[in-house]
Amino acid sequence: MKVHDVAIIGAGITGAALARELSRYRLSLLLLEKEAEPAFGVSKSNSGIVHAGTQNPPGSLKARLCAEGNRLISGPLSEELGLDFIRCGQLIAAFGPGDLPRLENIKAEGEAMGVEGLEIVDRAWLDANEPNLSREATAALHCPTAGMISPYRFVHALVENAVGNGVVLRELSPVTAISRGADGVFSLTAGGGNYKARSVVNAAGLYADDIARMAGLPPYPIRPRKGEEYLLDRKREHIANRIIFPLPSGKSKGILVIKTSDGNPMIGPTAHDTADREDLSTTDEGLDEVLEGARRLMPSVNKSDIIAYFAGLRPAAGDDFIVRHEEAVPGFFSAAGIQSPGLTAAPAIALMLKGLLAERGLRLEPKEDFRPLRERTVHLFKVPLPRTRELIEEDPAYGDIVCRCELVSAREVRDAIKRGARTLDGIKFRTRAQAGRCHGGFCTTRLMKIMQEELGLSAAEITKRGPGSEIIKDERK
Amino acid sequence: MRTRDLVVVGGGPAGMAAALAARDAGVRDILLLERDQHLGGILNQCIHPGFGLHRFKAELTGPEYADRFAKMTAAAPEIEVSLRSFVVGLTPERRVSYLKPGALEEVRARAVIMATGCRERTREMIPIPGTRPAGVYPAGLAQKMVNMEGWIPGREAVVIGSGDIGLIMARRMALEGVKVRAVIEIQDKTRGLVRNVVQCLEDFGIPLYMRHKVAAIRGRDRVEAVDVVRVDDKFAAVPGSGFTISCDTVLVSVGLIPENELLEAAGAAIDPRTNGPVSAELNGTSIPGVFACGNSFKVYDLVDWVSRDSELAGRAAAAYLAGGAR
Ligand SMILES: Cc1cc2nc3c(=O)[nH]c(=O)nc-3n(C[C@H](O)[C@H](O)[C@H](O)COP(=O)(O)OP(=O)(O)OC[C@H]3O[C@@H](n4cnc5c(N)ncnc54)[C@H](O)[C@@H]3O)c2cc1C
Ligand SMILES: Cc1cc2nc3c(=O)[nH]c(=O)nc-3n(C[C@H](O)[C@H](O)[C@H](O)COP(=O)(O)OP(=O)(O)OC[C@H]3O[C@@H](n4cnc5c(N)ncnc54)[C@H](O)[C@@H]3O)c2cc1C
Numbered sequence: 001m002k003v004h005d006v007a008i009i010g011a012g013i014t015g016a017a018l019a020r021e022l023s024r025y026r027l028s029l030l031l032l033e034k035e036a037e038p039a040f041g042v043s044k045s046n047s048g049i050v051h052a053g054t055q056n057p058p059g060s061l062k063a064r065l066c067a068e069g070n071r072l073i074s075g076p077l078s079e080e081l082g083l084d085f086i087r088c089g090q091l092i093a094a095f096g097p098g099d100l101p102r103l104e105n106i107k108a109e110g111e112a113m114g115v116e117g118l119e120i121v122d123r124a125w126l127d128a129n130e131p132n133l134s135r136e137a138t139a140a141l142h143c144p145t146a147g148m149i150s151p152y153r154f155v156h157a158l159v160e161n162a163v164g165n166g167v168v169l170r171e172l173s174p175v176t177a178i179s180r181g182a183d184g185v186f187s188l189t190a191g192g193g194n195y196k197a198r199s200v201v202n203a204a205g206l207y208a209d210d211i212a213r214m215a216g217l218p219p220y221p222i223r224p225r226k227g228e229e230y231l232l233d234r235k236r237e238h239i240a241n242r243i244i245f246p247l248p249s250g251k252s253k254g255i256l257v258i259k260t261s262d263g264n265p266m267i268g269p270t271a272h273d274t275a276d277r278e279d280l281s282t283t284d285e286g287l288d289e290v291l292e293g294a295r296r297l298m299p300s301v302n303k304s305d306i307i308a309y310f311a312g313l314r315p316a317a318g319d320d321f322i323v324r325h326e327e328a329v330p331g332f333f334s335a336a337g338i339q340s341p342g343l344t345a346a347p348a349i350a351l352m353l354k355g356l357l358a359e360r361g362l363r364l365e366p367k368e369d370f371r372p373l374r375e376r377t378v379h380l381f382k383v384p385l386p387r388t389r390e391l392i393e394e395d396p397a398y399g400d401i402v403c404r405c406e407l408v409s410a411r412e413v414r415d416a417i418k419r420g421a422r423t424l425d426g427i428k429f430r431t432r433a434q435a436g437r438c439h440g441g442f443c444t445t446r447l448m449k450i451m452q453e454e455l456g457l458s459a460a461e462i463t464k465r466g467p468g469s470e471i472i473k474d475e476r477k
Numbered sequence: 478m479r480t481r482d483l484v485v486v487g488g489g490p491a492g493m494a495a496a497l498a499a500r501d502a503g504v505r506d507i508l509l510l511e512r513d514q515h516l517g518g519i520l521n522q523c524i525h526p527g528f529g530l531h532r533f534k535a536e537l538t539g540p541e542y543a544d545r546f547a548k549m550t551a552a553a554p555e556i557e558v559s560l561r562s563f564v565v566g567l568t569p570e571r572r573v574s575y576l577k578p579g580a581l582e583e584v585r586a587r588a589v590i591m592a593t594g595c596r597e598r599t600r601e602m603i604p605i606p607g608t609r610p611a612g613v614y615p616a617g618l619a620q621k622m623v624n625m626e627g628w629i630p631g632r633e634a635v636v637i638g639s640g641d642i643g644l645i646m647a648r649r650m651a652l653e654g655v656k657v658r659a660v661i662e663i664q665d666k667t668r669g670l671v672r673n674v675v676q677c678l679e680d681f682g683i684p685l686y687m688r689h690k691v692a693a694i695r696g697r698d699r700v701e702a703v704d705v706v707r708v709d710d711k712f713a714a715v716p717g718s719g720f721t722i723s724c725d726t727v728l729v730s731v732g733l734i735p736e737n738e739l740l741e742a743a744g745a746a747i748d749p750r751t752n753g754p755v756s757a758e759l760n761g762t763s764i765p766g767v768f769a770c771g772n773s774f775k776v777y778d779l780v781d782w783v784s785r786d787s788e789l790a791g792r793a794a795a796a797y798l799a800g801g802a803r
Contacts, residue, residue, distance in 0.1 A: 235738075235741070278697060280608060280609070281606060281607050281608045281693065282604075282606050282607070283606050284606055287604065287606075304602075304749070306601065306602070306604060307599075307601055307602070308601050309601060309604060310609065385565075385566070385574065385581065388576070388581055389581040392576065392579060392580060392581050396578040396579035396580075397578065399576040399577050399578045399579055399580060399581065400561070400578045401512065401563040401565075401576055404512070404563070407565065409576075437596070437599075438596045438597070438599065438615075439599045439600075439601060439615070440618070441596060441597050441599065441614075441615040441617060441618045442596070444614075444618055444622075445618070445621055445622060445625065445626055445628075448628075459626070459628050460628075463611065464610070464611035464698070465611075465698070466698070467698075468697075468698035468699060469610060469611040469698035469699055470611065470699065471611055471628075471630070472622060472628040472629060472630050472631075473629055473630065473631050473632050473725065473726075474628075474629040474632075475627060475628055475629070476627035476628075476629065476653075477627065
């Protein structure tokens, strides 16, 4: 059996960023994912904020890796992978002079981490730049380097590029057993397959403690913390020009008004500990809490603006990330407890892991044929009409509109499938078809027909997000 | 850019009736844009009878009703029908842009009639808490799956909402052998026709729970159950009244919303409560020369009244054009 140099468990943002980073070198790499597609874990349900590097405890891994991650995403990664990162900036709003010392404090801590451009702005600035912000806000800390990104498309870009550079991706492959032989080589059982690897990296998100246990390690103290988020209609796109924060509470950064790179603003997230790693339900209380928090910042936010909602679980293990080599099991590396700001920090976590792997003897010989670039995906909803005209001239299927709310063409759907979408959710995350105000009422059957054509599936085999989530139960011929 | 006398957006019953009436009133150059591959709109998926009793004094199915208008439209040389033509832009100067396979077209219209129909309210708009598994569908989507594709969404269903669409889909599912466990209605009376309550529920032994709501949807990958509670006068859950119904499918039928995003983008005043255009008179909008009719003006229960009122829109547009509009 082939022995891989590194097996990475989990194709969330952490595993994806590491796989892509390591794919620069002459290495045999394996990426194992339990779900039907990458980014179906925590990395799909979050706020999509590329944090500036503020609001983290000084001296923590979170603080250092977040600031570094922001620089990597805004610089080389966006350029090479055609990411939809948008540097819109963020504001932390103060309500009264009593809040000012805390703003000053966040500013000083951020500057110590090398965060650039931090500036406290006054009411007149807010009037001119953020007209919908509450009249009660008296000042704010402006962090111009913060931005937004589509979290799932970020993962897909990394995975696509990694696979293009030779990484072996195995979906529907939950790791269920790990053993380490006398020769130091690990054997892994995953989704009916057996694999061997000299090093293993645990990037399994909420399930990282299961993996640790399989490897014979004491589990990390993972305590999922639920965050409910509510998406607003695209019509409210310009409610805010930046991401708006209140001052952080002890546990979280508070309820925010978030711009998203897809246009729809979002409000949330809540932060409540839960014992259940599968509890992705939203609640009436969560909705009330989010609405109240968002209205405090932007009074014009309306319940009737909400078109969608979801919950995500932060895989918190204590207060900081756990990124280390496990001395007790040589060759086994942990990237666990990747709570917020993990989406931002992931590229920096990847570099740190690469360093740890190299320290343990992984040889990093650059590949001459590494291809850092990935072709940017096309989204009609993001391009002006003249560009749409050119695209349609190139391929008439760009003029064949499948999703009416978000303006997604048949060509975009087929491209998404060619790039790896296997489920309706996978198509939604990649293209936004079904993500608008009608929630797939219009396009679901058409999408299923395109999937039948492209993937050779019967209608009854098509799923929302993998086996068990079939869309229909029976077919009448 | 070409200028047309009248552009009608939407080839459902409203658009066809408006175009035909405009023609009868003397308009000679009409472009009818429809995004689907055929005319008829939502009627194409309504294969049950009950259409046309008023209009044609006959009990027709939806497609039969649509077909009568489609034939008249096709026979009118003054009406150019452009199918698979998806309108993506409307300006206050009445420029209409639309996409079709292979082209992005723009026309200027002396008058426009918007007949874009409506969309269904979704679970997200209520909103219903719980998980987000497969198996939760707007009733109209389920109707399209069953009637157009022969795809049966589930085996045990709960229907939320007792309007006519919910009732008709409860029966449709039962006819396909699906066990319909319940219809849940938050109000104390149904919005649907009495004949539908009798023919769709009572005849099939489907229980109707009035003054109840679905408090949560359960299931990770596919729906497994719904939690149901009784509600008080303020629609708040009555403590201790909860129970669970196991099912693999939830059909949501909680009302329709006029589809007016194009009008809104053109700057027309839209009532945020109904999503219909703000207008003192039937079929009007706040933009001169732009009319709206059918379900995009206001939601209708019966297609017969859609046809009748949309003819008025066709005549109003003709009168506007005759008044020297440029
Ligand atoms: C509500 C919320 C808001 C957030 N907002 C932000 C934000 O704005 N900015 C930010 O920077 N961060 C944010 N975060 C944090 C960020 O989302 C996470 O830190 C990040 O997504 C974690 O990525 P991951 O790859 O470590 O975990 P995951 O994305 O969960 O990836 C782990 C993967 O491992 C797979 N897996 C699990 N078990 C196995 C197994 N046995 N075998 C194989 N595969 C397995 C899972 O299916 C999953 O795909 C937020 C988090 C939440 C919950
Ligand atoms: C699910 C359902 C079941 C019903 N059941 C019954 C019943 O049993 N009996 C009864 O009498 N009535 C019933 N009705 C009501 C009746 O069918 C409607 O009132 C009638 O179809 C409305 O006609 P319309 O032309 O306004 O809208 P639609 O029939 O919806 O037509 C609108 C048309 O506009 C097109 N369109 C929309 N946007 C664009 C665009 N941007 N570009 C191009 N084209 C566009 C659409 O494709 C569609 O063809 C039902 C309605 C629904 C939604």
